Amino acid sequence: MGKKQLWLVIAGLLMLNCLTVAYFLSRDTEASGGSETVATIGSQEITRQDWLHELETRYGKDVLKEMVDQKVVQELADKYHIKAADSEVDREYRLLQATNNSFNQKNFPSEKKWKEQIKNSLLLEEILTKDAIVSEKEIKNYYEKNKDLYNVPxxxxxxxxxxxxxxxxxxxxxxxxxxxxxxxxxxxxxxxxxxxxxxxxxxxxxxxxxxxxxxxxxxxxxxxxxxxxxxxxxxxxxxxxxxxxxxSGKTYSFKEVKNQIRRQIALEQMNTPASAEPLWEAAKVDWFYGNTKQEQ
Missing domain, CATH: 3.10.50.40 (Chitinase A; domain 3)
Incomplete structure (x- = not known):
């Protein structure tokens, strides 16, 4: 996985964490009616409802966008019968473990969450490059020049x-x-x-x-x-x-990483960022913040 893809995974995780917090806070708010005081400053107070309103104002659009992006990828992957092989997900997860020395600290997501994000990223790349044509020769040349990228230390x-x-x-x-x-x-x-x-x-x-x-x-x-x-x-x-x-260290063969290289070359040729936004129209997205074309 390249640096861009890695940052996409991390960004997705950050959004997912925000969503999780908001979800549980909203559940508590429903139970308490939103009037619970979460802070007092002299004679003034901040209620949970005030707090959640501020969270929604600051982060609501980004969190909702992340949720929409994930659903868009799932929708189009089903439509085009695209799947992400478990072996690819496992390889990317293994590489992240081996090359990120802060990985698995207690504030990091679980293996399940990491793999969900990696799978979503792989599906997105497959959707974006499904019609791209990359020759076997190009893929083979790339592999020979960049073998070190496919060695897990x-x-x-x-x-x-x-x-x-x-x-x-x-x-x-x-x-x-x-x-x-x-x-x-x-x-x-x-x-x-x-x-x-x-x-x-x-x-x-x-x-x-x-x-x-x-x-x-x-x-x-x-x-x-x-x-x-x-x-x-x-x-x-x-x-x-x-x-x-x-x-344990592992070197991946050309056959094992061939499809990954095809996607990478295709994205570079298309000069297309690995983003779900261009796919919103195809997935017929209609959301709280208005017209998708205007928002994008």
Missing amino acids: EAYRLSHIVVKTKQEAEKTLKELKQGSSFQALAMERSIDEFSANEGGNIGYITSEDELYPSSYITTAKKLKKGAYGGPIKTDQGYAIVKLEGKI
């Missing part, structure tokens, strides 16, 4: 605890061996504030990752899932790393 999902001195690291190791929680100790004493708030979780990293010492990977390769090792000398001090999971 071996990746390790790690957590770490970073402390200032080796003595502190040895003390932390001792406490871990005595049964203390790695997550709790990371939140309590790790000086890496970003990961400390996540219980030490730093996501998936590879041997090519420049954010962390290569010794992290060297140590991780010796660990079983759930085990920890160290201390490791870092620029900040000393680290203890824990192996949370692993993705």
Whole structure:
């Protein structure tokens, strides 16, 4: 998946999160009549109804547009009998895991949600390029020139605890061996504030990752899932790393990525962004904000 497609997935997820929040808030509002006070400022108050009205004013159109886009893709995919193969969805998900070192932190969506977004993105690309003609030679040449794009590197999902001195690291190791929680100790004493708030979780990293010492990977390769090792000398001090999971490296063959390359070349030739908006008219969209042609 290219950078543009990745950003589309992330943007879709952000919209989906906004929608989820609005949905549950609206359910609560229906139950309470919307008069519940959510904040007081001296003698003034803000009700849940006021709050939801402001959310709708600021984000309502974007959230509704995201919902419409998803339904447009589903509608036209059914109309044209277009499907996204599970193997393609799995490949894109695997690549995202291996190349996004903040992936799988607790505030990230579940695997199911990620795959739903990836599937929607693939269906959209298929719809946009369904009539495009790309020669076998073009596809093969692209693959030969860009083989590295279809290599999923071996990746390790790690957590770490970073402390200032080796003595502190040895003390932390001792406490871990005595049964203390790695997550709790990371939140309590790790000086890496970003990961400390996540219980030490730093996501998936590879041997090519420049954010962390290569010794992290060297140590991780010796660990079983759930085990920890160290201390490791870092620029900040000393680290203890824990192996949370692993993705084996994989190289995808031409046959496996042929269709993906066809779509990519077609989109570039058409100079068409991977957006559902041009498809609204074909799907006969009529929405709250007016004429679709004017809105687009």
